[in-house]
Amino acid sequence: MDKTLLGGLSPRTFLRDHWQKKPLLVRGAIPGFDGLLSRDALFDLARDEDVESRFIAHDSAGWQLERGPLPKQLLKRPKSQPWTVLVQGLNLLLPQADALMRRFAFIPYARLDDVMVSYATDGGGVGPHFDSYDVFLLQGSGRRRWQISAQKDLTLVDGAPLRILRDFVPEQEWLLEPGDLLYLPPHYAHNGVAEGECTTYSIGFRAPSAQELGTAFLDHLRDRLCLDGMYADPDLALQDDPARLPPAMIDRVADILGAIRWSRSDVEQFLGSYLSEPKQHVFFDPPDDTPGLKRFAQKVSKHGVRLDTRTQLLRSGRHLWINGEAVDVPQGSAGTLAALARDRLLAAVPDHAGTLALLHDWYGDGFLYPGAHGD
Ligand code: SIN
C-alpha cells in the first residue's frame, strides 16, 4: 500500500485510532490524482438508465432533488447557480474506479461498498448531513471546502427532499485540493461546498443493519429448512369453546419451532452468499461466443484471468462464494481460487483441469475474462 494514502499511518494504526472512531485528513493522499473521468463522461453516465444518479440544487427557496436517468436539459443548468450531480457505483463501470476502491483493501472486501463521484458547480453540494456509513472523501479536480462536526444533534430538516441537518454547527474546516483525502466515521456531520467547479470521489463502505441481517438470514434458513414430523394430538382434550386455540397446541408448536437451530457454519454460509450478492441493478454481460475449454485453457495458462469489476468473490477458510452462490471448490483448486479472490486476477492459471473448467464456466457467465491485464 502507498505510504501516502493514510498520511504515513500504517493501516493497523488507522484501524486502531480512526476507523469508526474519528476523522482523518490526509493532504496529498494520492499525489497527482485529479479525477478519473471528464465532466462530460460523468454526465453521460448520469443520463444512462442503467446507472444510479442524482441531481441536487439549492437556492433560497430550498433543495431540489432529481433522480436519474437525468435529462440533458438539467445538466445544462448555468454554472453560476450551485448544483451537483452524483453518480453511484462508478467502480462497476470503470476499471480505474475499481482499482481506486481496491487501494482501500486494508478494509475487507466484505465491507467495501462502492465509489461515488460527484461533480459540482461553484457553491454546489448536497448540504450539511450525516451518513450511516464510513466514507473516504477523495478530492478529484478542483477544490472543495469541507466542514465537519461531532455534534450529537442529528435532527433533519422536515419535509426536505434530501437529508439536511437542521442545525449544523461546524467545528473544523479545510479546503481540499486534488488528491487530498478526508475519512469520516459513520454519523459524523459534514458539509462539502465546491469552490469553483470540482469533482469528489467517495469510497463508501457497507454495514447491514441488524434488521436487514435478521430478515435475510431467516430467508436463507427457510430455503434450507428441513423439519421432520407433523403436528399430532392423540391426547386432544374436550374443550367448552371450539374457537379457543388449545393451550396444548401452542405448547406443542412452540416445541416444533424450538427445534429450529443454526450453527456458526450456517451463519458463515449465509454471510458468504449474502455479501457477495450483486446489487439489484447489476447485470453481467456473458460473452457472445465462449471459446471451448481447450482454447480458453491455452489462453489463460499464458495470460491469466481477471475478475469483472462487478464480480464479488469472497472467501472464508476453504469456502468461496461468487456473486451470491456458494462455489463447489474442485479438489486442488483452493489455493488458486483464494489468490484470485484476494488479487482479483491470476497472472497465469495453473494447468489444473478442475480449476480451468470452473474458470471457463465463470467466463461463460461474464464473471471473469481471460487476460490478467485486461487484454
Ligand atoms: C459529495 O460528493 O458532494 C457528497 C459526498 C458526501 O458528503 O458524502
Ligand code: CO
Ligand atoms: Co456524506
